[in-house]
Amino acid sequence: xxxxxxxxxxxxxxxxxxxxxxxxxxxxxxxxxxxxxxxxxxxxxxxxxxxxxxxxxxxxxxxxxxxxxxxxxxxxxxxxxxxxxxxxxxxxxxxxxxxxxxxxxxxxxxxxxxxxxxxxxxxxxxxxxxxxxxxxxxxxxxxxxxxxxxxxxxxxxxxxxxxxxxxxxxxxxxxxxxxxxxxxxxxxxxxxxxxxxxxxxxxxxxxxxxxxxxxxxxxxxxxxxxxxxxxxxxxxxxxxxxxxxxxxxxxxxxxxxxxxxxxxxxxxxxxxxxxxxxxxxxxxxxxxxxxxxxxx
Amino acid sequence: xxxxxxxxxxxxxxxxxxxxxxxxxxxxxxxxxxxxxxxxxxxxxxxxxxxxxxxxxxxxxxxxxxxxxxxxxxxxxxxxxxxxxxxxxxxxxxxxxxxxxxxxxxxxxxxxxxxxxxxxxxxxxxxxxxxxxxxxxxxxxxxxxxxxxxxxxxxxxxxxxxxxxxxxxxxxxxxxxxxxxxxxxxxxxxxxxxxxxxxxxxxxxxxxxxxxxxxxxxxxxxxxxxxxxxxxxxxxxxxxxxxxxxxxxxxxxxxxxxxxxxxxxxxxxxxxxxxxxxxxxxxxxxxxxxxxxxxxxxxxxxxxxxxxxxxxxxxxxxxx
Numbered sequence: 213x214x215x216x217x218x219x220x221x222x223x224x225x226x227x228x229x230x231x232x233x234x235x236x237x238x239x240x241x242x243x244x245x246x247x248x249x250x251x252x253x254x255x256x257x258x259x260x261x262x263x264x265x266x267x268x269x270x271x272x273x274x275x276x277x278x279x280x281x282x283x284x285x286x287x288x289x290x291x292x293x294x295x296x297x298x299x300x301x302x303x304x305x306x307x308x309x310x311x312x313x314x315x316x317x318x319x320x321x322x323x324x325x326x327x328x329x330x331x332x333x334x335x336x337x338x339x340x341x342x343x344x345x346x347x348x349x350x351x352x353x354x355x356x357x358x359x360x361x362x363x364x365x366x367x368x369x370x371x372x373x374x375x376x377x378x379x380x381x382x383x384x385x386x387x388x389x390x391x392x393x394x395x396x397x398x399x400x401x402x403x404x405x406x407x408x409x410x411x412x413x414x415x416x417x418x419x420x421x422x423x424x425x426x427x428x429x430x431x432x433x434x435x436x437x438x439x440x441x442x443x444x445x446x447x448x449x450x451x452x453x454x455x456x457x458x459x460x461x462x463x464x465x466x467x468x469x470x471x472x473x474x475x476x477x478x479x480x481x482x483x484x485x486x487x488x489x490x491x492x493x494x495x496x497x498x499x500x501x502x503x504x505x506x507x508x
Numbered sequence: 509x510x511x512x513x514x515x516x517x518x519x520x521x522x523x524x525x526x527x528x529x530x531x532x533x534x535x536x537x538x539x540x541x542x543x544x545x546x547x548x549x550x551x552x553x554x555x556x557x558x559x560x561x562x563x564x565x566x567x568x569x570x571x572x573x574x575x576x577x578x579x580x581x582x583x584x585x586x587x588x589x590x591x592x593x594x595x596x597x598x599x600x601x602x603x604x605x606x607x608x609x610x611x612x613x614x615x616x617x618x619x620x621x622x623x624x625x626x627x628x629x630x631x632x633x634x635x636x637x638x639x640x641x642x643x644x645x646x647x648x649x650x651x652x653x654x655x656x657x658x659x660x661x662x663x664x665x666x667x668x669x670x671x672x673x674x675x676x677x678x679x680x681x682x683x684x685x686x687x688x689x690x691x692x693x694x695x696x697x698x699x700x701x702x703x704x705x706x707x708x709x710x711x712x713x714x715x716x717x718x719x720x721x722x723x724x725x726x727x728x729x730x731x732x733x734x735x736x737x738x739x740x741x742x743x744x745x746x747x748x749x750x751x752x753x754x755x756x757x758x759x760x761x762x763x764x765x766x767x768x769x770x771x772x773x774x775x776x777x778x779x780x781x782x783x784x785x786x787x788x789x790x791x792x793x794x795x796x797x798x799x800x801x802x803x804x805x806x807x808x809x810x811x812x813x814x815x816x817x818x819x820x821x822x823x824x825x826x827x828x
Contacts, residue, residue, distance in 0.1 A: 246634060253630055253641050260702070263659035264647055266670070270662070322556035325549045337553070339819060344564045346815035348763045350787050351804040352567035354574065354797060358581065359566070378563025385556060410548040439652040441766040446792065457654045461770065464658050471662055478655040489650045493643060 267482070270475035278472075287476035297477055299452055300459035304438060304481075307369050307455060311376040311437040312430045315384045318377065319429060320422075323388025324414050328397070338389075345382035353446050360447070367449040375447070376437040384429045391425025392418055427495040431488060438485055456481040568808075574801040581797050592798040593806070602803065604778060605786040612697055612768070612782055613761040617754055619701035624708025629738075631709075632716055642713075649706035657770035660699055661686075689779030692772050696780045700767050704760065708753055715749035716742070748821070755818040759811060783807050 274280040275287055291297045326338050356375060357366065365371030399421075400413040408416065419426075441457045448458050460481055464474045575592055579585025596602050631642055648656065664671045664685035676682045685695045719742065727737050765784045768774065774781035774789065781789075783803055791800030 246636070249630060249633055250635050250637075253627075253635055253638075256627070257641050257644050260645060260648060263656055263663060263702075264651060266662060267655060267659045318555045318559060321552035325553045328545070329549055334549075337557075341560070342819050343812055343815050344560065346759045346763075346811050346818070347564075347568075348784055348787075348804055348807050348811065350765070350784050351571050351801070351808050352564060354581070354791050354801055354804070355567035355570035356563070358570070361582075375563060378559055381556060381559055382564075410545045411552070414548075414552070435650070439654070441654055441770065442788075446788075457652060460654050460658065464661075474658060475662075478658050482651045482655045485650050485652065486647070489646070490643065 264482075267475050267478050270472055271479040272476075273472055275470065275472040287472045288480070291473050291476045291480070295459075295463065295473075295477075296451055296454070297459065297480065300454050300456045301480060303369055303454060304456040307373050307376065308434055308437040310373045311380060312433045314373070314377045315380040315433040316388075316426055316430055318381050319384035319388045320419060320426065321414070322381075322385045323390075324392055324418060326385060326389035327392035338386075341382045341385055345379075345386075349379060349442055353443065357446060366447055367453050368447075369453065372443060372447055372455070373437075375443050376433075376440065379443075380433040380436050384433055387429045387432065388422075388425055391422055391428075394425075395421055424495050427492060431492055431495060434488060435485055571801050571805060571808075574797055575805045576798075578798050580795050581791070585798075588798070592802040596799050596802045596806070599799075601778065601781070601786060602783075605781045605783050605803075608693065608780060609762060609782040609784075611693070612700065612764075613758055615697040616700045616704060616761040616764075617757045619697065620704035620708045620757060621750070621754065623701060623705040624710075625712050627705070628709050628712035628716060629742075631713065645709060646706040648702050649704070653703065653766040653770060656703065657699070657767065660695075660771060664695060686772055687776055689776055692776055692780050696768055696771055699771055700761065700764065703767055704757060707760075708757065711749060711753040712746060715746040719745045748824075752818065752821055755814060755821065758814060759818075762807060762811060762814075 271287055272283040272285065273287075274282075274284050275290070278284070278286055280286050326334060353375075360366050360368075360371045363371075365374070395418050400417050403413045403417050404410075439457070440455075441461070444455050444458045445461075448454055451462070454462065456477070460474070460477050463477055574584060576587060576589060577584050578588050578592075627645060631638055631645075635641065663669055666672070667682045667684065669685075672682050672685065683691055686692050723741055723745075724737055727741055732740065763784060764782070765788065768780055768782050769785055769788070772780045774785040784807070787800050787803040787807070789800075790796050790803060794800075
C-alpha cells in the first residue's frame with residue numbers, strides 16, 4: 213500500500229496500471245464497452261480542458277486593435293516588445309532554476325542521512341521536516357518579510373529564491389530519502405571494503421545511481437517555484453523584479469479588457485511546466501509531490 | 509513493487525540502515541565506519557538544518573512574538589499577551605472565514621476525490637489512447653493557478669462571458685458567478701475541485717495499480733457483481749491510500765491562497781474569504797500584524813495536529 217507514497221519509475225509507470233494485469237481483468241463485456249468508455253473520457257477531457265483551450269485560442273486570436281485575420285502570433289510579439297514580459301520571463305527562469313539547483317544540493321545529502329542514519333535525532337528531524345511542510349506559508353512570510361527587509365532582500369530575486377529553497381527543501385529531502393531507500397546498502401558496503409569513505413560512497417555509488425530521484429525532486433522544486441504566487445505578491449514590489457506570476461496578474465488587472473495580450477503572456481507562463489511535465493512525466497513520484505504542494 | 513521500494517522515509521529512519529549497521533558487517537569495521545559516518549552525516553545534514561532554522565524555525569518563533577505583541581509590520585510594539593487572539597476569536601470576520609474554509613475544504617477534498625476516483629476507475633479499463641488522456645487530465649494541476657484563474661475569469665466573470673451567455677441561451681437566466689456571494693463560493697469550490705482532482709486521480713491510480721487483479725477473477729467466478737467488486741474489494745484495498753490523500757488534500761485546501769485570492773480576491777462581501785486570505789489581508793492591507801499572525805498561528809496549530817495524524821498513517825502503512 214505504501215507503494216503509493218513513492219512509486220519508483222523502474223517499478224512501472226507511475227500513473228498507469230500494468231498492461232498485462234489490465235488485459236487479464238478485461239472481460240468480454242468490458243471489451244464491448246471500450247468505445248463507449250472512449251467517448252465518455254473524450255467528452256470529460258474536452259470539458260475539463262476548456263479553460264486551457266480558451267487560453268491558447270485567445271492568445272493567438274487577433275487583438276482588438278489588430279488588422280490580422282485568423283490565428284496570429286501578433287499578441288505574443290506585442291507582449292514581448294511592448295511590456296516587461298521578457299524581463300519577467302528572465303526573472304522567473306533565474307529564480308526557478310536557482311531554486312531547483314540549490315534545493316537538490318541541500319536535499320540530496322540530507323536525504324541520504326535520513327535514509328541511512330538510524331539515530332533518534334535523525335528520525336526526529338524527519339518528523340520535523342514533515343510537520344514543517346504542512347504549515348501555512350503565511351505564518352513564516354510576515355517574520356521573514358521583516359527579517360529580509362533589514363537585509364535588503366525584499367523586492368529582490370535572491371530573497372525570493374531563499375524562501376523557495378526553504379519551502380521546497382522539506383519535501384525534497386523526503387523525496388530524496390525515499391529514493392535512496394531503493395538503492396541497496398550492499399552496493400555501498402562493497403565500496404567501503406575497497407576503501408571508499410562514507411562521503412565517497414554517497415557521491416560515487418548512491419548519487420550516481422539516483423538520476424530518476426534527483427529528476428523527480430527537481431521537477432517538484434521547479435513547479436513550486438514557477439507557480440508560486442503568495443510569496444511573490446508579498447516580497448516583490450517593483451515591475452522589473454516581477455516574476456511571470458506577478459506579471460500575468462498585474463497585466464490582467466491593468467488590461468482587463470485586452471484579453472488577447474493577457475492570454476498570450478499566460479501561454480508563455482504555462483508552457484515551461486507543461487513541457488517539463490510532458491517530457492519528464494515518468495519521473496514524477498506521486499507521494500513526494502503530494503506532500504509538496506501543501507503550500508500552494 | 510519490491511520491498512526495498514515500499515518503505516517510507518519513516519520506517520527507514522527508524523529501522524536504521526546506517527553504514528555498517530546491517531548485520532552482515534563485522535563488528536570492528538562497523539564501529540569504525542559508524543564513527544566516520546556520524547561525522548560525515550553531520551556535515552551532510554548541516555545545510556539542511558541551517559535552512560530549516562532560518563526559513564522555518566526563526567519565523568515560527570518570531571511569529572509567536574508578533575502574535576503576542578501589538579505594533580505593525582515595521583515595528584513590534586508592546587507585549588499584549590493573548591489579546592490578539594481574543595480580538596481574532598471575538599471577531600465575526602474570523603468565524604465567517606473559518607466557516608468558509610471548512611466548507612471549502614470539505615468540498616475540495618471530497619469533490620476532487622469523487623472526480624479523481626471516477627476517472628481513475630475509468631482510465632483503469634482499456635481505452636484507446638488511455639495514456640494520452642491520463643496526461644491531458646493532469647493539466648489542470650500542472651498549469652499555474654495564475655494562468656488558470658485568468659482563464660476562469662474570462663469564462664465566468666461578467667454577464668457577457670462565455671458560461672453566463674450559455675446559461676442565458678439555454679433560458680436559465682444570467683448567473684453572476686463572481687458577484688453573487690453564494691454563487692461565488694460555489695464557483696471557487698468548483699475551481700478548486702478542477703485544480704485538485706488530477707492529484708487525487710494520480711494517488712488513486714497508483715493505489716489501484718498495486719491491487720492484484722486475481723482477486724477480481726476469483727470474485728467474478730463467485731458471481732460478485734460489478735458494484736460488489738467495487739465496494740467489497742476495490743474500496744477496502746485502497747482505503748489507506750485514500751485516507752492519506754484526504755488528509756494531504758485537507759492540508760492543501762486549508763493552506764490554499766491563490767485559487768481563492770486570484771479568482772475572487774475574497775469577495776464579494778467577504779463571501780469567499782478563507783483564513784489564509786483573511787490573514788494576508790489583515791497583515792498586508794489593514795497592517796494589523798498581531799491579529800493577522802494570530803490567525804495564521806491558529807491555523808498552524810490545527811495543521812500540526814493534522815500532519816501528525818498523517819505522519820502516523822504513513823508510518824502505519826509503511827510497516828504493513
